[in-house]
Amino acid sequence: MFKEYEPINKKMFQIIDNDGKIINKKYMPELSDELILKAYKDMLFARTADQMIVSYQRQGRIYTYPPNYGQEAISGAVVQIMRDQDWLVPAFREMGAYLAKGASLKEIFLYFMGYEDGVNFKNAENFLPYAVPIASQLIHAAGIGYEIKYRKKDQVVFTFVGDGGTSEGDFHEALNFAGVWKAPVVFIVQNNQYGISTPFRVQTASDGIAIKSYAYGIKGIQVDGNDFFAMYKAVKESFEHAKAGEGPVLIEAVTYRKGAHTTSDDPTKYRTKEEEESWDAKDPLKRLKAYLTSKKLYSEKEEEKLIEEFKKEIDRQFVEAENYGEVALEDVFKYTYADMPTDLREQMIEHEKFLQWKNARN
Ligand SMILES: Cc1ncc(C[n+]2csc(CCOP(=O)(O)OP(=O)(O)O)c2C)c(N)n1
Numbered sequence: 218m219f220k221e222y223e224p225i226n227k228k229m230f231q232i233i234d235n236d237g238k239i240i241n242k243k244y245m246p247e248l249s250d251e252l253i254l255k256a257y258k259d260m261l262f263a264r265t266a267d268q269m270i271v272s273y274q275r276q277g278r279i280y281t282y283p284p285n286y287g288q289e290a291i292s293g294a295v296v297q298i299m300r301d302q303d304w305l306v307p308a309f310r311e312m313g314a315y316l317a318k319g320a321s322l323k324e325i326f327l328y329f330m331g332y333e334d335g336v337n338f339k340n341a342e343n344f345l346p347y348a349v350p351i352a353s354q355l356i357h358a359a360g361i362g363y364e365i366k367y368r369k370k371d372q373v374v375f376t377f378v379g380d381g382g383t384s385e386g387d388f389h390e391a392l393n394f395a396g397v398w399k400a401p402v403v404f405i406v407q408n409n410q411y412g413i414s415t416p417f418r419v420q421t422a423s424d425g426i427a428i429k430s431y432a433y434g435i436k437g438i439q440v441d442g443n444d445f446f447a448m449y450k451a452v453k454e455s456f457e458h459a460k461a462g463e464g465p466v467l468i469e470a471v472t473y474r475k476g477a478h479t480t481s482d483d484p485t486k487y488r489t490k491e492e493e494e495s496w497d498a499k500d501p502l503k504r505l506k507a508y509l510t511s512k513k514l515y516s517e518k519e520e521e522k523l524i525e526e527f528k529k530e531i532d533r534q535f536v537e538a539e540n541y542g543e544v545a546l547e548d549v550f551k552y553t554y555a556d557m558p559t560d561l562r563e564q565m566i567e568h569e570k571f572l573q574w575k576n577a578r579n
Pocket of ligand 1: 310349350351378379380381382383407409411412413474478
């Protein structure tokens with residue numbers, strides 16, 4: 218696969234077309250119907266939760282949120298391959314991967330409500346907190362990969378970044394370092410065409426992102442990120458390659474951010490309706506659903522029922538998060554250092570005094 222789809226050949230790796238028909242039999246992964254159905258349901262759950270979170274935000278019940286809408290097949294494929302012992306080093310727009318790694322929706326909600334506890338991930342192993350400083354996570358992923366290699370552990374690191382993140386120096390440093398040390402890291406660039414309002418055509422003068430893999434002496438491939446099967450196959454081969462000690466892989470997953478950058482963004486200011494509609498045809502859930510229904514493995518009726526069930530569960534966890542209660546003041550100050558330094562302690566005391574004054578006024 219890597220050979221045939223060398224980035225220099227400028228051929229994007231695809232397996233199904235927009236109607237869910239297999240157009241590349243040679244690389245169709247051998248997956249059970251159960252796994253494909255599960256993957257679709259994972260993606261549907263992520264999409265339903267995503268839509269509900271945006272609605273909660275509009276109701277003033279959560280501060281902010283970066284929608285995943287349109288990008289679900291990327292995480293949807295990764296989570297079928299990532300094992301418990303593997304590492305997930307996230308950006309902030311791959312909810313499906315968080316859920317599979319063991320984060321609860323309630324924790325995800327808490328994070329976007331401003332609670333630090335939201336990234337404690339009580340039931341998840343080997344999962345770093347979201348990285349809002351763009352691309353900083355790639356350095357951590359390379360470092361973890363180096364440790365895995367050094368200690369000969371049976372682990373692989375999966376890390377995510379956006380197309381905008383590839384313009385950061387951290388992207389270069391991480392790929393360079395991981396390449397030299399053959400660290401077992403799968404770098405997944407979600408090329409969703411925008412870094413906030415910056416379109417991809419002005420993000421880089423290079424012909425896509427996958428081609429940058431040559432500069433680091435590592436494998437790279439450009440994949441249709443809205444094609445579940447292509448993503449599955451590419452991630453699986455990358456995982457095997459990294460696990461075998463052959464070094465990192467750079468996957469460019471070509472997709473489209475159908476939603477806003479975050480709930481405080483308005484994409485109508487920088488892109489056209491026509492452009493958005495042209496990507497509707499390539500929607501990842503629509504394509505996988507077309508495949509499943511053509512095989513009589515799934516129906517619209519089932520979908521309605523599932524969405525109803527999902528909505529109840531999502532709302533139940535949201536209400537739990539809403540009732541989480543107040544955070545102790547000292548929590549805000551105490552987690553950065555093992556021993557709170559004097560100046561921080563002074564700030565905490567000052568803030569306590571402010572709160573007393575404020576409460577007395579009320
Ligand atoms: C180092 C840094 N610079 C700027 C920002 C502000 N910022 C937040 S998201 C974003 C764009 C990220 O775009 P991309 O990497 O394509 O990811 P996407 O949001 O599309 O998933 C920017 C510039 C930041 N968080 N960190």
